[in-house]
Amino acid sequence: MDKQMDLLQGTLDMLILKAVSLGPLHGYGVLLRIQQISKDRLEIQQGSLYPALYRLEHQGWIASEWGESENKRRAKYYHLTAAGKRRLQTESQKWNRMAELIEGILGTTAEEV
C-alpha cells in the first residue's frame, strides 16, 4: 500500500512538472491538462494535487503568481523555474531509462536467455 503511494507520488510530481512546462497553469488547469494529455486514462486524486504543487514550489521546481483565469477570476498560476526545467529533464531521462530497462526485461523471450 505504502509503496504504491510512493510510486504514484513521484510520478505525479513528474506529470505536474511536464504539464506546467507547456505553459503556466493554475491548479485546476494542471489537472485538466494531465487528463487531456493522457486522454482521460489517468485519474488523479484532486485532493493530492495541491500538496504536490506546494511541495514542488517549496523545493523551487515551480513558482507561482496570482493572475486572471479564462473566466475572469483570480487564480494562482504555476510555471516551471530553470531548476524545474533541469529537474524535468533528468527525471524524464531516468524514467525513460527505467522504462526501457523494464520493457527489455519484460520483452525477454525464452530463446534469448
Next chain:
Amino acid sequence: MRIWNRIRSWLDATLRRSRVESEMDAELRFHIEAYAEDLVRRGVVHQEAMRRARIEFGGIERAKEECRDARGVTFLETLFQDLRFGLRMLRKSPGFTAVAIITLALGIGANTAIFTVVNGVLLRPMPFPEAHRLFLVSLAARVGPLGWAPGVSDRDYLAFRDQDQTFERIASFTIGTTANMTGAGDPAQIPVAYVTTEFFPVLRTNPGMGRGFLAGEGEPGKDNVVVLSNELWKERFSADSEVLGKTIRLDGVSRTVIGVMPPGFAFPDAKVWIPLAIRIDEHNSFTRPVVGRLKPGVAPQQAQAELETFSENLPLGPGENKRDRMPQIIPLKDLLVANIRPSLLVFAGAVAFVLLIACANVANLFLARAAGRGQEMAVRSSLGAARWRLVRQLLVESTLVSLAGGAAGILLAFWGVRGLTALAPAGKVPRMEMIRIDAWVLAFTFGLSVITGIVFGLAPALQTTRNHARKALSKAGRSVITGHERIRSALTISEIALSLVLLTGAGLMLESFLRLRAVNPGFWPRSVMTMTVDLPDSTYRGARQMQAFHTRTLEELSRLPGVLVAGAVDWIPLGGELTMGTFQVEGGRRPRGFMVDKPCISPGYFKAMGIQLLLGREFTERDNATAPGVVVVSQSVARTLWPDADPVGKRISMEDEPKPEDWLTVVGVVEDVKQKGLAKNSDPAIYQPYLQVLSPGFLSHMTFVVRTASRPESVATGMRTVLRDVDKNQPISIASMDSLIATTTAETRFQARLLATFALIALALTMVGIYGVLAYSVAQRTQEIGVRMALGAQSGDVLWMLLRKALVLISAGILMGGAGALALTRLLTKFLFEVKATDLPTFSAVVVFLALSALAACYLPARRAMRVDPMVALRYE
C-alpha cells in the same frame, strides 16, 4: 539557491501565516468552483455540481494540512497551536493548574536551591586563572585525627621541589592559622596564612596594589612584611591608598604592609599573608598543604605517577611506616570541599526524591483529568489526528505546567538558598561566597523543568491517547479508562516508597542528633561562660608574665557580681584541640601507647566547669611554683595505672628521665571529660596547676570559665571590662559553654533539620497523592457504592472496601520503601552517631508514622464514600 527558496517559503509560511492561509483557501475554492462550473456546463444543476465538486475533491481540510506539511511549517506552527491550546486548557481549570504548579514548584524549587549550593561550592571553578591546572600534592594518609588533611612534610617538600618535572611551580602554605592583630583598630583574632614566596605566582594572582613576596622574603630578618586582603584593607584601613609601608602588629610582631590583594581573593580563607621559608629543623617537622600548577599539557595522572615514584624512593623517617604515606594529586578545590561533598550529595539525592514524588503526584492529577478528556481525544483522533500529535499536545501542556512550576521554583529557591546559608553551621560550608543563582542554575532549572514535564506527562499522555476511540465514543461521556487505575496505584505506591526512604534517612539523622545531644560530656555545661585569650610571646616574654596575667584575671573575674566561681584551662573541652603526651609512673610502667591529655588548669576550674571530684582534693592557691608538684588525674588514668590501689599519693612525672624534683604527687581523681568532641571517646587526662607549669606553650592560650548564678550571658559585659582592664590589646572572644557545644553539634543538627524538612515535604505530597487517588476512586465508584448500599451494604462495608484498597497501596509502598531504605541509608553511615544505618527502632517508628499519616489521608475520601446517598448515586444512571 534552492535552500534559499525553501527558507523563504518557510519564512513566508511562518511569518505571513494568515496571508498564506487565505491564499490557500482562495486557491482551493477556485478549483472547486471551476470544476463545478465545468459540471454545470455539462448540464448538472448548480447546487448538485457544487456538491459533486466537493465530494470528488476529497477532504479539503486534510489537503490543506498536507499542503502546510509540504511547506515544512507544521512543526513550529503546530507547536504554537499546541501552546495556545494548552494555555487555554490550563486556564479553563485554574484549580487543577494551581495545584500542579505548586506541587512542582516545591519539587523544582528544592532541587534548584540545593543545586545552587552544589554549583557554588562544588562546581564553580576556583577564582584563579587556569584553575584547572592547580592541584594539591599530598603524601599524608587519607584519614587523619581531624578528618582529612592533605599535606607534605617540610623535608619531603624540599626533596620533591628539587626533582619535580610535572609542575611549573609548587608552593606550601598553612591553613587554619590565626593571629592576634593590633595596631589597626580594636585588637582582633584574624585568619592568616603563612605562604612560601611562590604562592601568589602559582595561583597567578598578584596583589592589586603594591607587590607580592620576593624570593628570599620569609628568611629570618626579611620576613617582617605582609600582604593584606582587600576586605581587611577596607575594614581596617578604610581603603587607605597610602597603606603601603604602614605597619600592623601580628601576635605582637610589627610587619610592614607591602601589598593588597584584589577583591574576592581569600585563599585559603585568610585575611593576611605572611612569607614563609621552609627550613629543616632538627626537632620539628611541619606538614603543610602544597599547591602546584601543572605545566601546560601535563595530565594529573602523569603528576600522580611522578609523585608515586618519588614516594617509593623516599627513605622512611624515624617511626614512619610506608602505610602512613599516600601519594595523591588532588584538585585544589578539594582542600576546601572534600569534607562537605558527601553531605551535599546526600541532600541532592533527597531533593531528587522530593521531585520524583511531586512528579508522581502531578502525573496522578493529569491522569485523573485525562479520564475526563478521553472523549475529546477520541473525537480528535477519529477526525484524523495522529496519535503522536495528541501525545505531543498533552506533553506540551504538561511541560507548560512544569515550566510555570520551575519559574515559581526559582522564587522558592531564592528564599531557600538564603535560608540554607543562614542556617548552615558557621564555618562548615566553604566557598559560601560562591553560592548564588547564576546562569548555570537557571539553565539547570529550565532543563529540569522540561525533563520534569516530559517525565510526569508521558504516562498520562500515552494512557489517554490509547486507541479507545470507538469505546469512548460509544460510551458517550462515561469514562472507561480502566488502565488508569493501575498506573495511579503504581504511582502512589512509588510515592509511599520514596517517602519512606526519605523519612528513614531523616529519622536516622534525628536519632543521631538526639543521642549526640544526650551525651554526657563529663562536665555540667549549663550556666557556664567562657572567655579565651591568646597571649603573644612578644609581650608576655615568659611563663611568669603569663601566670601573672592569669592570676590577675582570675581574681577580677571571681569578684564580678553573678559569678559563683572562676577557673581557667589551656584547651577547653570540646574545643577540638588537645595536647596528648607521655609520662612516667613511679615504680611502675606506663602501658604501651597510653597517652594522656595534659590540661593546665587553675584552682576552681573543676568547680566552675562542674567536673566531679571523685577522690582526694582539688588544686588550691597554695599549689604554686614553690610548693611540691601535684597533679589530679582523671578516672580512666587512675583505673589504668592503679586498678587495685588508692591513686592518691602515687607519683608520676611528665619528664622522660625524671630527676628527683620532677616527681609529681597525685592529690585527686576527677571524672573523665570529652575533650575532642561529643562523638569522640573521653580522653584520659592528667591535670597540672598552672602555677607549676613552666613551659609558655601551655600558658599562652587560656580559656577562662565562670559559673554564673543566673543566665551566663548576664556576666558577659563584666568579663569584657575585666579583660580590657588587664590587657587592652587582647581581642575579646566570649561565648557561653552551651553555645560552644551547640557549634560542635551544629552540623548534625543542620543535616537532621534539612533532611527532616525534605522528608516532611515528601510526606505532605504523598498524603495529597493518596488522598487524590482515593477521592478519585470514590468519585468513580459512586454508582457502584450506591448500588451496594441500595442492596443492603452498611457504611462499614463501604469503609472496608475503601480501606482495603488503601491498605494494599500503603503496605506495598512500605515494603518497597523499606527495601529501598535498607539499601540507601547505608550511604548515611558516616554521618551517623551511635545509630546503625539499619536501626530497627527508627525503621519501625518511621513505618508506623508513615502508615498513620497515609491512613489520615484516607479520612476525607472515606467519609465521602460512607455518605453516598444511594438515591442520588443511582439517579446518575
